[in-house]
Amino acid sequence: MNIPNLGLGCAQLGNLYRAMSDETAAAIVDTAWARGIRYFDTAPHYGLGLSERRLGAALADRPRDDYVLSTKVGRLLVDNPGDPGERDPEGFDVPATHVRRRDYSRDGVLRSLESSLERLGADRIDIAFVHDPEAHVDEALTGALPALVELREQGVLRGIGLGMNFDDVLAEFVRRADVDVVMIAGRYTLLEQPALDELLPLCEQRGVDVIAAGVFNSGILASDTPGHTYNYDAAPTALVERATRIAEVCARHRVTLPEAAVALPAAHPAVASVVLGASSPAQVEANAARASARVPGALWADLVAEGLLRADTPLPEEAT
Template structure:
């Protein structure tokens, strides 16, 4: 990671250090396509070799598969003392016919505790570092009535070290930051070279309140990793306009000898509220590529050019 883009989100309320680069484990839970057990093990081993110490997961990632794999494979991979975040608000409920599980919303204190207990069992841990309330977009009343107080009690009891919200939409996430004591938030897909939505309210508010920010979805579901015709953009086939924008961004980066993924991974660090970036990986090769992208020096002149064409908000530049 270049010195010019090293994380500056040091003034947060977190009581522990959050590594600047994290591994998102939705792919290890089978997002878009299944990942073989050996590939999952190799992915985590590559993360250890790259010095990645933060792992983000959730019960919904493969109906517990991502958590289960972290619990079984992290130590053999050579990862020591990892920082782990998981999520709650949704329960895995066994089907009556024994054919698997269904994911159901449960924002009651009983449901929150049951979710965490199951996560800890799969992870093989007595606590997690961060517990996010996961996608509570349509459950604001339940959050107010029970869920937020429940995760605070879990933090007080030492079962989690920090609490927050993980979402894909900035406006409701900003409302939660404004209305509750929040240690950290995870915003996915809304602070990237192609999407600056988080700049409007969320990031300034987090900076003001000392709330740490973790950014996910920096590739907007793949487009900024490889802007090809078949790319995905925010979990859907890419529209022509966004494909053209991504390719233009790639052209500008190429003028400076910088691969587009490197600019995409490092862009969020330009904001002082951002503490960490989480990148989903499904193979050892992807881990190596993304870790390399995070370390690649990026000249200030590139950020200036990207700002000239609207890919970087100019107020983020020195």
């Protein structure tokens, strides 16, 4: 698949939680490009198509063969029959001009990709993920994935897979379907590693690339001092305390919590890329610096010794 090892997650380009200007969105992509980032991930879900439109505009003048582009299927955007003054209820600061309709059928996949290409202004998409099908396993297995396999065999797509927050469901799909790549969000991080139980060993065995997203666990690991957001909600006290202990170990080794949070998932042999979102050009710069930071092996050894990291976690090379 040759997925670059660092990607830009583009949910924020869809006004996730708060609005940004078109100029800021373009500057985020420009900064990512200047820092060597060549993988961009988006979805119709992000801002009811706004992320795709902004990303496509920002990449319009870039050589198409120089970057990898992924989007997602499973949520069709249909006109909102309600009040035109409504705002999107799913966390994006945009007018609710459309509503999302789950559709994991073959026809739904084809319609979704056609609409995404139009919004992106692109001639092709490299990777298509089935988005959040944890409650629609059978529909995805019989509808969405066979349609994507067909497109891959026709050369329309380079790779196909699934993206969600549930490592056990992703493992089921890897066992039962012919996929190239999976995106796991928030389940293989410095704070917790449940994907080590089954998903990551299975992907390594079957040659399925893994993209690690949500490595800051939606905020708790995103700053030197642990935040209080986890899984898009208020973080439980026990997790804040655990993150605080991890941060203290990091500080002893002169490493920031976010630097360690980026380094750990990248070290697993099945992980091809770490995708980081950004709400400003400065955050892109900060994330790129974090991704290149050197983390001493003694830090990981201390985390394991203090029961803050699973002993079976593959560690960055310096630790070996």
